[in-house]
Amino acid sequence: xxxxxxxxxxxxxxAMGAVAGATALQVGRKIxxxxxxxxxxxxxxxx
Numbered sequence: 006x007x008x009x010x011x012x013x014x015x016x017x018x019x020a021m022g023a024v025a026g027a028t029a030l031q032v033g034r035k036i037x038x039x040x041x042x043x044x045x046x047x048x049x050x051x052x
Contacts, residue, residue: 007015
């Protein structure tokens with residue numbers, strides 16, 4: 006079984022990782038291009 010101190014450290018580090026991941030996702034959405042469904046269609050083969 007985990008000691009309470011170790012469990013607290015794991016919880017804090019996990020929460021910090023979740024916040025960092027959510028922040029990175031928000032920033033990426035703001036600075037990245039907006040994709041539409043038509044952007045995901047396959048392109049015509051090159052000639």
